[in-house]
Amino acid sequence: MPKPSSRITGIVPSGKDGWEVHFAAWARKEAGEDIIMLSVGDHDFDTPSETIEACVAAVRGSNHHYTPLPGLPRLRKAMAAASSACTGVETTPEEVIATPGGQAALYAAVQAVLDPGDHAIVVAPYYATYPNTFSAAGASFTVVETPAEDGFQPRADMIRAAIKPNTRAILINTPNNPTGAVYSREPLEQLAEICREHDLWLLSDEVYWTLGGGEHVSPRSLPGMAERTLVINSMSKSHGMTGWRMGWLTGPEKMITLLINLNLVTTYGLPAFISIACTEALEQHYGVKDIAERYAARRTVLLDAVRGMNDVTVRGSEGGMYVMLDISDVEPDDEKFAFAFLDKEKVGVMPGSSFGEAAAGHIRVSLCQPEPVLREAAARLRRFVSSYRREAA
Numbered sequence: 089m090p091k092p093s094s095r096i097t098g099i100v101p102s103g104k105d106g107w108e109v110h111f112a113a114w115a116r117k118e119a120g121e122d123i124i125m126l127s128v129g130d131h132d133f134d135t136p137s138e139t140i141e142a143c144v145a146a147v148r149g150s151n152h153h154y155t156p157l158p159g160l161p162r163l164r165k166a167m168a169a170a171s172s173a174c175t176g177v178e179t180t181p182e183e184v185i186a187t188p189g190g191q192a193a194l195y196a197a198v199q200a201v202l203d204p205g206d207h208a209i210v211v212a213p214y215y216a217t218y219p220n221t222f223s224a225a226g227a228s229f230t231v232v233e234t235p236a237e238d239g240f241q242p243r244a245d246m247i248r249a250a251i252k253p254n255t256r257a258i259l260i261n262t263p264n265n266p267t268g269a270v271y272s273r274e275p276l277e278q279l280a281e282i283c284r285e286h287d288l289w290l291l292s293d294e295v296y297w298t299l300g301g302g303e304h305v306s307p308r309s310l311p312g313m314a315e316r317t318l319v320i321n322s323m324s325k326s327h328g329m330t331g332w333r334m335g336w337l338t339g340p341e342k343m344i345t346l347l348i349n350l351n352l353v354t355t356y357g358l359p360a361f362i363s364i365a366c367t368e369a370l371e372q373h374y375g376v377k378d379i380a381e382r383y384a385a386r387r388t389v390l391l392d393a394v395r396g397m398n399d400v401t402v403r404g405s406e407g408g409m410y411v412m413l414d415i416s417d418v419e420p421d422d423e424k425f426a427f428a429f430l431d432k433e434k435v436g437v438m439p440g441s442s443f444g445e446a447a448a449g450h451i452r453v454s455l456c457q458p459e460p461v462l463r464e465a466a467a468r469l470r471r472f473v474s475s476y477r478r479e480a481a
């Protein structure tokens with residue numbers, strides 16, 4: 089075949105991607121083994137029935153046609169209300185654009201602020217798609233780690249040191265995947281100061297904002313930041329709708345207006361019946377309180393179960409859908425630890441190094457299983473750690 093573009097071949101570099109443990113666990117489960125899967129962040133429960141019925145009604149109501157490029161007006165109004173609650177800044181429908189999922193919102197944000205050859209800063213640990221989304225824009229990036237000993241809070245001095253003459257944007261995620269860290273106000277204020285000083289865009293992934301374990305501070309609410317912040321959001325986590333692919337981007341009205349042109353050449357709008365169902369879910373808050381309470385309870389159960397475990401330390405883990413455990417005193421090689429845990433105890437977790445060097449020596453444990461399963465996984469971890477240490481001795 090003719091040569092493909094460097095844009096498409098350069099998105100995902102060749103080599104290991106850090107997800108080998110997850111794929112091995114999944115393959116063994118599919119083959120019939122009784123594997124506890126704690127390596128993926130997809131809900132173990134269905135979308136709320138009210139949302140499903142709203143979609144069925146919309147399909148039967150002949151909502152099968154094209155929709156406006158930025159989203160149905162009623163959908164944008166509902167998303168603006170959700171953004172007002174999320175960011176603490178009163179938001180108009182003209183300041184949001186609907187996208188097919190949070191990843192598409194991130195892609196739109198990166199395309200909007202970076203030209204080929206520009207530079208960005210990615211605060212780590214990070215969600216797996218972040219670096220490659222910058223690669224797809226032809227931009228370079230520098231990963232800035234957050235120290236585990238600080239609970240994975242961002243450090244202003246480390247971010248300042250990474251700024252280059254062609255730096256245009258910084259990307260953060262709070263509550264964070266994979267660490268569960270909830271960025272506190274002081275480091276976010278310092279980050280905002282950097283953005284104002286260097287005239288940078290701040291891309292803020294806040295898809296876990298309803299699952300935080302404390303105060304959610306959106307950098308969009310800080311002085312001088314509303315005009316330079318793009319907030320990525322999604323219904324996947326907050327409303328139990330991972331497979332529905334509905335997200336949105338919030339930002340200055342002028343930027344959102346420009347981004348309508350990107351939808352013209354990418355999505356060309358979203359499915360009408362899904363848009364209507366999502367609108368109703370946003371307006372009526374279907375599932376939001378229950379989902380938030382469910383994950384808060386699961387986090388408490390798992391953290392209580394691992395408390396006092398020899399040589400295992402909890403890092404971050406205040407919010408989101410994950411708990412991050414420092415196992416470096418047991419085994420510095422987190423991938424080796426995760427594979428051994430899978431082999432001996434039939435529990436699949438993610439090596440922390442899959443998400444950046446800041447999380448090396450950790451394992452990420454998903455909370456996407458019922459409480460009894462999480463207790464059993466913690467018991468197996470305790471047993472595994474004890475035996476691993478004896479064998480090492």
